[in-house]
Amino acid sequence: MNFTPSPEVEAVRRKIRDFVAEHLLPLESDPASYDEYENIRLDLLDAVRAKAKAAGLWAPQMPVARGGLGFDQVGLAVCYEEMARSIFGPVAFNAAAPDDGNMFLLNKVAREDQKDRWLQPVIDGALRSSFVMTEPAPGAGSDPGLMRTRAERRGDRWVVSGRKWFITGAGVARHFILIARTSDDARKGLSAFLFERDQPGWEIVRRIPIMGPEEHGGHCEITFDGLEIPDENRLMEVGDGLKATQIRLGTARLTHCMRWLGMAKRALEICQPYVAERDSFGIKLADRESVQNQLGEAAMAIEVGRLLTMKAAWKLAAGDFARKEVSMAKIQVADVLQKAVDTAIQLMGAKGYSKDTPLEWMYRYARQARLVDGASEVHKMVLAGALLAEGSEFWSWS
Structure with missing residues (x-):
C-alpha cells in the first residue's frame, strides 16, 4: 500500500481544511449556531452547504456525472478525516450519515430510473434520506435475521406492517430505504424497498431522546400499518435485502x-x-x-x-x-x-x-x-x- 494521497485528493484535502477553518470552526463557538438538538442550525447549514458546493467540495463519494467528486474509499478516508475536524464538517459537505451510506448503496445497486428519482435529490442536497432497518427486541438489531417487519406481496404492490426504532434522520427525511421480511428463508428472506415521506400507512411514533447530540432528524421510532409500496420501488431483487x-x-x-x-x-x-x-x-x-x-x-x-x-x-x-x-x-x-x-x-x-x-x-x-x-x-x-x-x-x- 502507498499511503501518499494522489495529487487530486491532496488538493481537495487542503481545500477542505481551509474551508473548515474559515467557515465552520468559528460557528462552533457561537451558541446561536446550534439547533435545539445541538447540531448546526438548518439555515446556517444551508448557507455553508452552498459555499461548499461553490468551492467544488460537494459529495466526494458520488460520481462526477451526478455532481460529486468521484473519489474511491481511499480518497474518502483522507477527505472525511479532514472534514471531521469540525463537528459541523461532514454534513456541510454532504458526507454525513445516514445520507452518506444511503447514497453509496443507491449508486451501486439502483436502476438508472431509481437513481434519478431516489438518489439524485439526496446528492443535490434537495432532501434527506433514512435507512430503516433496526427494530425493538426481539426484532432485528445487529442480527438482521431477527427481522419481524413484513412486506406481503399483493399483486403489483407490497403491504408493510411492523415496527422500527432508532431510525437515524427519520424526522427530516423525505426518502427512505426499508428492509423488511418477505419470506422465512434464512439467507433470502429479506428485501429492500423505497418509499416517500408523504405515503400513507406509516407514522413516526416518537423521536427517541438520547444522550445526544443528535443528527438532523434524530433517531425515531416508526410503525407500519398498511404502507403500500409499488413493486417498481423495490430495490434489487426479492430476497436481496x-x-x-x-x-x-x-x-x-x-x-x-x-x-x-x-x-x-x-x-x-x-x-x-x-x-x-x-x-x-x-x-x-x-x-x-x-x-x-x-x-x-x-x-x-x-x-x-x-x-x-x-x-x-x-x-x-x-x-x-x-x-x-x-x-x-x-x-x-x-x-x-x-x-x-x-x-x-x-x-x-x-x-x-x-x-x-x-x-x-x-x-x-x-x-x-x-x-x-x-x-x-x-x-x-x-x-x-x-x-x-x-x-x-x-x-x-x-
Whole structure:
C-alpha cells in the first residue's frame, strides 16, 4: 500500500481544511449556531452547504456525472478525516450519515430510473434520506435475521406492517430505504424497498431522546400499518435485502471511522495549547511525564486506527468486502474516539468539562460509536469467526 494521497485528493484535502477553518470552526463557538438538538442550525447549514458546493467540495463519494467528486474509499478516508475536524464538517459537505451510506448503496445497486428519482435529490442536497432497518427486541438489531417487519406481496404492490426504532434522520427525511421480511428463508428472506415521506400507512411514533447530540432528524421510532409500496420501488431483487444491507454497511461503517478519526485528532488539537501553557506546581503540564504518557498513548491509538481504516478502505476500493478489516477498524476507532476525547477533557480539567470547548459535545457523541453499525462485541465475534475459519491465513499479506 502507498499511503501518499494522489495529487487530486491532496488538493481537495487542503481545500477542505481551509474551508473548515474559515467557515465552520468559528460557528462552533457561537451558541446561536446550534439547533435545539445541538447540531448546526438548518439555515446556517444551508448557507455553508452552498459555499461548499461553490468551492467544488460537494459529495466526494458520488460520481462526477451526478455532481460529486468521484473519489474511491481511499480518497474518502483522507477527505472525511479532514472534514471531521469540525463537528459541523461532514454534513456541510454532504458526507454525513445516514445520507452518506444511503447514497453509496443507491449508486451501486439502483436502476438508472431509481437513481434519478431516489438518489439524485439526496446528492443535490434537495432532501434527506433514512435507512430503516433496526427494530425493538426481539426484532432485528445487529442480527438482521431477527427481522419481524413484513412486506406481503399483493399483486403489483407490497403491504408493510411492523415496527422500527432508532431510525437515524427519520424526522427530516423525505426518502427512505426499508428492509423488511418477505419470506422465512434464512439467507433470502429479506428485501429492500423505497418509499416517500408523504405515503400513507406509516407514522413516526416518537423521536427517541438520547444522550445526544443528535443528527438532523434524530433517531425515531416508526410503525407500519398498511404502507403500500409499488413493486417498481423495490430495490434489487426479492430476497436481496441482506445483500443490500451488507453493501451499505460495509462502507458506511468505515466512513464512520474516517469521520471519528478527524474528531479524535481535533480533541487532542484542542487540548494541546492548554497543556503547553498551563503551569502546575512550577512546571508546564506538557513537561510532566504523566501528561506526555496520556498524549502519546492517544496519538498512537489514533494512528493505529488510521492504518486499519486505510487498509480497509484500500481493500474496499479494490472490490473486496473487507469484512474483517472493517470490523477491526470499527472496534479500534470507536475505542480511540472516546479515549482521545476523554484524555483531552482530563488534561484540561474543568475547562474541558465545560461548554467553553466542544469537548463535552464530542464526549457525549463518542459514546455511541461502540454501538452504532454493530456493537464492538459483534465485530469481535466476526473476527473470531474469521480466525477460526482461516487459521494462520487470517494474517495473510495478500
